[in-house]
Amino acid sequence: METQPLEIQKKQYAKIVKEIRPKPPLLRNLAGAFVVGGLIAVIGQIFLNLYQGLGLSLQEAGAAESATLVFLAALLTGLGVYDEIAKVGGAGSIVPITGFANSMVSPAMEYRGEGLVLGVGARLFTVAGPVLVFGIVTGWAIGIFYYFFR
Amino acid sequence: MTAQKKVGQQTVWFQNPPVIIAAATIAGQKEGQGPFAKSFDKVIDNDYYGEQTWEKAERRMLLEVMQNAVRKAGLTPGNIDYMLSGDLLNQIISANFTARDLGIPFLGLYGACSTMLESSAIGSMLIDGGFAEYVLVGTSSHYGTAERQFRFPTEQGVQRPLHAQWTVTGASAMVLARSGSGPRITSATIGKVIDLGQGDPLDMSSAMAPAAADTIARHLWDTGRQPGDYDLFLTGDLGIYGSKLVVSLLGQKGFNIDDRYQDCGAMIYFPEQDTHAGGSGCACVGVVTCGHFLKEMAAGGLKRMFVVGTGALLSPCSTQQGETIPGISHGVLIES
Amino acid sequence: MIFFKAFLVGGLICVVAQLLMDLTSYKITPAHILVGFVTAGALLSAFGFYQPLVNWAGAGATVPLSGFGHLIAQGAVQGVQEKGLLGVFSGGITTTATGITAAIVFGYFASIFFRAKG
Known part of the structure; x- marks a missing residue:
């Protein structure tokens, strides 16, 4: 192995690594993601029904429901519980809007020591920034397209 | 000269x-x-x-x-x-x-x-x-x-x-x-930076294992010794899977150290502590060697151990720019 | 029944994300997943595929971040209908304003009141 060209060494090594490295427990992860993601959606649905029952329109109730979920996720992140849920939930706790809130609070909280402006203020957008950028740019492009071709 | x-x-x-x-x-x-x-x-x-x-x-x-x-x-x-x-x-x-x-x-x-x-x-x-x-x-x-x-x-x-x-x-x-009582550092092998194309920042042991294997093999070649001349080969923080990699790589180089090899990272936590592949970090090899193994040496259980520290020379910047992770490994021989 | 549908769809969307994470390279981080789902949701919505899912599964389709993308796309279209070209710029944010403000405000206070446990 020593005398072989680096590219071949790399390929051979990648093979050994692949053999030895444990595979992700796919079925368990998928089950975790399904259950946790599903449950978060159900909690959202409960609030949605609740707010509609209080007389809000569907759209308003949806907004209020999002805000509630975000609040809960921020709280659980602060209490150090959300990352424990994510251990089981994986993508099930990343993809819901609660994961979005978690991705905002977690860096902001840890960089608190760097001050309110550059620590908290800037770090809130470590992940949220890109999400908003790509979401808004896509939305804008859809709007432009719709404006000219509707 | x-x-x-x-x-x-x-x-x-x-x-x-x-x-x-x-x-x-x-x-x-x-x-x-x-x-x-x-x-x-x-x-x-x-x-x-x-x-x-x-x-x-x-x-x-x-x-x-x-x-x-x-x-x-x-x-x-x-x-x-x-x-x-x-x-x-x-x-x-x-x-x-x-x-x-x-x-x-x-x-x-x-x-x-x-x-x-x-x-x-x-x-x-x-x-x-x-x-x-x-x-x-x-x-x-x-x-x-x-x-x-x-x-x-x-x-x-x-x-x-x-x-x-x-x-x-x-x-x-x-x-x-320069003088005093205690175990002595009799030899050191300075490693080269080695990169076999691994890039996952969550799996640094795969990036470091080739460097560790290279430094151990180099030490044995340079000194003309065999694994049997040592009581213990101790790597720093390769963890459970990295340890297997280093044993496998050394096997390819013609050295079998399996019966006298341990890794600080693989030992520092109990499996139920849920760390997955074990410990890593500068302190890993430090606290285990200075804590456990030097004490064991003082107690007479170990005479000659080759301690190998392994480092992954990445930065968040290099990872984001798509670079692979170079590994480094240095070894010192500690004898009682 | 709506709860069951929400559970099913919400869970399945997350299963897709889990597959993307487990079966692709380490270069796909949670940030990439979130960005991908927002963008995908907006595009699906633009082609009219997402609203039927929302109608069927309720929160199951709106709680995942693809629902956030759907909301942005919907807003952009509504904006154009109401305000023309200017609506292109304001629509996407209008519909998502509550969520974004909630995330920023609650995120800010959570970061200040709590300390990371590690």
Whole structure:
């Protein structure tokens, strides 16, 4: 192995690594993601029904429901519980809007020591920034397209 | 004139092997619940350690462990000729600020998680070269500071893969001396930076294992020895899967070390502590070697061990720019 | 019944994300997943595929971030209908304003009141 060209060494090594490295427990992860993601959606649905029952329109109730979920996720992140849920939930706790809130609070909280402006203020957008950028740019492009071709 | 103390390509023999006259350790909460809990001088009960930030907590651990080692050696900082230290944080601030507080002439090093061995090797050279009477070496790492610097904030809901390792919170220090009683550092092998194309920042052991295997094999070739000549080969933080890789790679080079090989990272936590592949970080090899293995050596159970520190030389910037992870590994031979 | 549908769809969307994470390279981080789902949701919505899912599964389709993307796309279209070209710029944010403000405000206070446990 020593005398072989680096590219071949790399390929051979990648093979050994692949053999030895444990595979992700796919079925368990998928089950975790399904259950946790599903449950978060159900909690959202409960609030949605609740707010509609209080007389809000569907759209308003949806907004209020999002805000509630975000609040809960921020709280659980602060209490150090959300990352424990994510251990089981994986993508099930990343993809819901609660994961979005978690991705905002977690860096902001840890960089608190760097001050309110550059620590908290800037770090809130470590992940949220890109999400908003790509979401808004896509939305804008859809709007432009719709404006000219509707 | 040739280098008289050098043998082979990368190995040095010390003519007057420096003595490890004192060693000190401090470990975090999780490490304090692990198998080596009793071998640490001190276990902190909160990873903030009474400070406002994790960086400050790490620095405080390093300062205390350095002071403790000097005290155990029966010296004061004024007696120490050089302090060699480094850590994982940007611009090695833990080491820099500790050196500021101690007031010892200081050389800052960065070998990632191999820093404990890098500093020991250079410190031994300084002493054997006649440049120093006493050298203080040491390093620190912290789960909170390292995770957020290299990977994700700790509270972010990220599922850690099974091959991920847990950065050890702790610090360790040794005082090396020209004479005295204690185990001696008789030889050191300085590693090359090796990169076999692994790039996953959550799997640094795959990136470091080739460097470890190279340094161990190089040491054996340079010295003309066989694995059987040593009681123990100890790697720093390859973890459960990285250990298998290094054994496999050394097998390809014609050395079988399986029966006398251990890895600090694979041992520092109990499996039920849920760290997945074990520990990593500068402090991993430091606290386990200075805590458990030096004590075992003093008790007479070990005569000759080759300790190999392994470092992954990545930065968040290099990872984001799509670079693979170069590995480094340095070894020192400690004999009782 | 709506709860069951929400559970099913919400869970399945997350299963897709989990597959993307486990079966692709380490270069796909949670940030990439979130960005991908917002963008995908907006595009699906633009082609009219997402609203039927929302009608069927309720929160199951709106709680995942693809629902956030859907909301942005919907807003952009509504904006154009109401305000023309200017609506292209204001619509996407209008519909998502509550969520974004909630995330920023609650995120800010959570970061200040709590300390990371590690």
